[in-house]
Amino acid sequence: MSRTTSRSRMRSRIGILGCLTAAVALVAGCGSSSSNGTTPGVTATSVTIGSHQPLTGLAAPGYSEIAPAAEAYFKYVNAQGGVNGRKITYIFKDDGYNPTNTVNVVRQLVLQSNVFAIFNGLGTPTHTKVVDFLNSSKVPDLFVASGCPCWDAGTTHPYTFGWQPSYTIEGKILGQYLKQHFAGKKVGVLYQNDDFGNGGLAGIKDELPASQIVTAQPYEPTNTNIAPQITAIQHAGAQVEVNFTVPAFTAIGQLTAFKLGYRPQLVVSNVGIDPTTVGGMLASFSKGKAGTALIEGAISDAYLPSPSDSSNSWIALFKKVHDSYDAGAPMDGNVEYGMASAYTFVQALQAAGKKLTRQSLVNAVNAMGAHWSGPGLVPFRYSTSDHGGYAGAQIATIKGGKVTLLGTPETTDPGTGPIVPYTTAQPTAPASGIPTP
Amino acid sequence: MTAVAHLIARLEAARAGWLRLPRQTLARHLVLAVGFGLAFYVLSVYISPYRDSQLATAAYYFTALVGLTVLTGLNGQLSIGHGALMAIGAYATVLLIGRAHFALVPTLVAVTVITATAGGVLGAGAARLRGPYLAGATLALAVGLPALADGYPGTFGGDNGLTVAPPTPPASLGLSFPLTRWEAWIAGVGALVAFVVVANLLRGRAGRVFRAVRDHEVSAQLVGIPVARTQVLAFTLSAACAGLAGGLYVVVNQLAAPGAFQLSLSLSLLTGVVLGGLGTLGGAVWGALALVFLPAWATNLSHAISLPTNVSSNLPLALYGIALAGGMLLAPRGIQGALGRAGQWLGVRLRKSTSNEEGSDEQDHK
Numbered sequence: 001m002s003r004t005t006s007r008s009r010m011r012s013r014i015g016i017l018g019c020l021t022a023a024v025a026l027v028a029g030c031g032s033s034s035s036n037g038t039t040p041g042v043t044a045t046s047v048t049i050g051s052h053q054p055l056t057g058l059a060a061p062g063y064s065e066i067a068p069a070a071e072a073y074f075k076y077v078n079a080q081g082g083v084n085g086r087k088i089t090y091i092f093k094d095d096g097y098n099p100t101n102t103v104n105v106v107r108q109l110v111l112q113s114n115v116f117a118i119f120n121g122l123g124t125p126t127h128t129k130v131v132d133f134l135n136s137s138k139v140p141d142l143f144v145a146s147g148c149p150c151w152d153a154g155t156t157h158p159y160t161f162g163w164q165p166s167y168t169i170e171g172k173i174l175g176q177y178l179k180q181h182f183a184g185k186k187v188g189v190l191y192q193n194d195d196f197g198n199g200g201l202a203g204i205k206d207e208l209p210a211s212q213i214v215t216a217q218p219y220e221p222t223n224t225n226i227a228p229q230i231t232a233i234q235h236a237g238a239q240v241e242v243n244f245t246v247p248a249f250t251a252i253g254q255l256t257a258f259k260l261g262y263r264p265q266l267v268v269s270n271v272g273i274d275p276t277t278v279g280g281m282l283a284s285f286s287k288g289k290a291g292t293a294l295i296e297g298a299i300s301d302a303y304l305p306s307p308s309d310s311s312n313s314w315i316a317l318f319k320k321v322h323d324s325y326d327a328g329a330p331m332d333g334n335v336e337y338g339m340a341s342a343y344t345f346v347q348a349l350q351a352a353g354k355k356l357t358r359q360s361l362v363n364a365v366n367a368m369g370a371h372w373s374g375p376g377l378v379p380f381r382y383s384t385s386d387h388g389g390y391a392g393a394q395i396a397t398i399k400g401g402k403v404t405l406l407g408t409p410e411t412t413d414p415g416t417g418p419i420v421p422y423t424t425a426q427p428t429a430p431a432s433g434i435p436t437p
Numbered sequence: 438m439t440a441v442a443h444l445i446a447r448l449e450a451a452r453a454g455w456l457r458l459p460r461q462t463l464a465r466h467l468v469l470a471v472g473f474g475l476a477f478y479v480l481s482v483y484i485s486p487y488r489d490s491q492l493a494t495a496a497y498y499f500t501a502l503v504g505l506t507v508l509t510g511l512n513g514q515l516s517i518g519h520g521a522l523m524a525i526g527a528y529a530t531v532l533l534i535g536r537a538h539f540a541l542v543p544t545l546v547a548v549t550v551i552t553a554t555a556g557g558v559l560g561a562g563a564a565r566l567r568g569p570y571l572a573g574a575t576l577a578l579a580v581g582l583p584a585l586a587d588g589y590p591g592t593f594g595g596d597n598g599l600t601v602a603p604p605t606p607p608a609s610l611g612l613s614f615p616l617t618r619w620e621a622w623i624a625g626v627g628a629l630v631a632f633v634v635v636a637n638l639l640r641g642r643a644g645r646v647f648r649a650v651r652d653h654e655v656s657a658q659l660v661g662i663p664v665a666r667t668q669v670l671a672f673t674l675s676a677a678c679a680g681l682a683g684g685l686y687v688v689v690n691q692l693a694a695p696g697a698f699q700l701s702l703s704l705s706l707l708t709g710v711v712l713g714g715l716g717t718l719g720g721a722v723w724g725a726l727a728l729v730f731l732p733a734w735a736t737n738l739s740h741a742i743s744l745p746t747n748v749s750s751n752l753p754l755a756l757y758g759i760a761l762a763g764g765m766l767l768a769p770r771g772i773q774g775a776l777g778r779a780g781q782w783l784g785v786r787l788r789k790s791t792s793n794e795e796g797s798d799e800q801d802h803k
Binding site: 064221328 | 486488490494584596597598600648686692697699701702745746747750751
């Protein structure tokens with residue numbers, strides 16, 4: 001009797017000890033990485049950068065095309081010898097738009113893969129969770145893929161730079177257009193209840209008289225039923241419906257409004273209007289009954305040329321890169337976004353010079369960023385204190401299922417500064433397809 | 438073979454002598470905890486900063502899985518809402534540290550109590566529900582609770598969530614001391630505390646009562662065990678672990694946001710206890726390691742094969758699923774169960790071979 005109990009206790013002890021040693025071996029066996037005194041991620045012939053992207057999950061449709069498009073442009077540059085003799089390796093990891101995963105993959109990229117910089121990390125609720133880590137680790141955090149005004153904090157976060165215009169700048173420019181062309185019309189706003197929607201709403205309120213905005217309805221991106229919000233906007237008698245929505249909610253909102261027989265003038269900020277993405281969603285949500293016709297005539301804004309404008313030299317360049325390195329993806333606004341931001345990153349690498357360090361990259365954006373010309377319709381705002389991206393946008397409309405630009409580009413700031421026309425013509429793309437330093 | 442026999446004899450002697458664990462429950466678990474702590478310390482110093490952050494992640498997963506082991510494994514109540522309980526712990530931690538400027542240790546104690554209270558209230562409701570209805574109720578919690586953050590953006594930061602500053606390692610450890618190692622140490626201590634408390638309870642009366650209620654409620658009632666009260670107690674204890682895990686989650690990730698506590702978290706916790714081995718604390722260790730390393734392994738494997746981005750980004754989920762399904766088919770009692778069986782098999786084989794040898798030795802002597 002006593003023998004069996006002692007044997008079973010022995011077995012449990014073997015189990016615990018075995019469990020412990022095996023666990024130690026498992027974790028330790030995965031190895032450790034080391035870094036020498038040189039700049040992490042940089043050799044004489046290569047520079048390794050990383051990113052977190054929603055390749056799966058709710059935010060993936062559309063946005064998952066961005067990083068492969070950027071990678072395609074880097075491959076194009078690498079095929080021509082890279083930047084300062086260094087070929088760019090781009091590691092983008094899936095975070096599924098879940099901030100826990102974002103923290104994990106960014107730590108992995110910085111601590112284990114020893115990336116030189118984080119490039120184009122996507123999303124506000126995700127990227128805000130790694131900004132402190134990146135800045136305290138002094139890792140350049142270039143060209144965040146989100147228009148949150150929060151990236152523009154050169155003093156507290158000197159290593160973080162935005163890229164696209166802040167949502168507030170977009171809201172101001174859309175608001176001014178409404179003030180000029182829809183004076184006295186009732187405006188209803190549908191906005192995502194986060195920094196994106198609130199930033200856009202702040203911009204609109206900055207320009208339009210308070211009395212003209214009859215209602216502002218927030219929605220949560222986790223709840224796909226927005227019929228109550230659309231009904232409230234309809235009942236408030238809004239003749240103009242302004243959306244600060246992601247593509248899926250632009251589509252759901254339009255389908256809901258269509259069912260209610262409500263056809264206001266639609267105004268959608270840049271992120272939520274790419275006709276290929278929204279048209280595809282309209283078709284899929286309605287099982288093929290609807291399409292881009294539902295967003296025809298919508299007013300929006302753009303800071304890059306229309307992806308369907310094949311006469312534009314930049315679009316021709318991106319199309320060429322797309323056909324060689326990323327042909328599986330549709331040539332839409334997301335692909336253009338990825339390539340244009342990669343183009344800006346190459347400009348930053350060039351400006352940082354042959355002796356590439358993390359500090360030299362950040363210094364280069366601070367000193368030279370505002371003078372870079374590229375596919376953008378407006379200049380960048382970069383300086384030591386301003387870390388926002390593009391300084392403005394141009395009003396656009398959806399015509400024949402494509403983005404068509406209207407008027408001239410305008411620039412402003414995310415504060416209460418004036419909106420001024422920007423008259424410098426867009427330069428043509430360099431023949432080599434690589435920025436000329 | 439004589440060498441093996443010798444080794445076994447030595448091991449047996451050691452086990453009877455210096456390696457013997459104390460009989461008394463508390464002392465026994467304290468000794469074990471010190472052993473685990475030492476191993477954890479050595480490991481954390483040896484590995485790289487990123488591995489430290491994985492170790493820290495495993496530690497908070499373990500803490501949550503200990504809670505689920507108590508509830509599901511030992512008391513037979515199914516919860517698909519433990520991610521939401523972790524969210525309560527995480528949000529409470531961020532608010533206490535960020536707004537009320539509590540120190541870390543009082544915060545962790547407070548959030549454990551807060552979440553245990555919430556768990557007690559939930560448990561009172563849950564004790565009336567059985568099987569799929571209980572799963573449904575906890576599912577509603579997992580889906581509904583994170584949405585609360587959107588409802589009160591002023592307090593909970595809306596969809597964007599809240600962040601806190603990372604814990605600062607004491608200056609005595611040196612300036613180059615990796616932050617992730619400090620986080621791993623804090624999470625490790627938290628996990629050990631949860632281990633000692635729960636292991637003690639389970640070896641004593643509470644554990645027997647939990648198991649009795651799980652195995653047969655009517656019999657348990659007949660021998661005078663208050664079934665409902667036991668179930669509420671199990672839920673409370675389990676929630677306390679989840680709350681502490683939420684607090685440790687904040688130590689490691691410095692955030693609380695709705696996107697981090699989606700239903701998928703609750704489901705992966707459940708996956709962890711089942712895969713590790715339902716109802717044992719060793720299983721919780723394996724489950725925590727699996728939750729950390731399995732997705733990473735699946736991602737690396739799918740990146741090793743050159744595939745179009747659309748396929749390679751979705752492949753990890755498929756590989757993860759295949760690994761889970763395969764694991765359940767091959768080891769229906771989880772990793773711990775499979776190891777136990779393997780150990781038993783090995784023990785029997787060794788004992789057989791040694792007794793054979795002893796027999797042959799005897800023959801030689803004749």
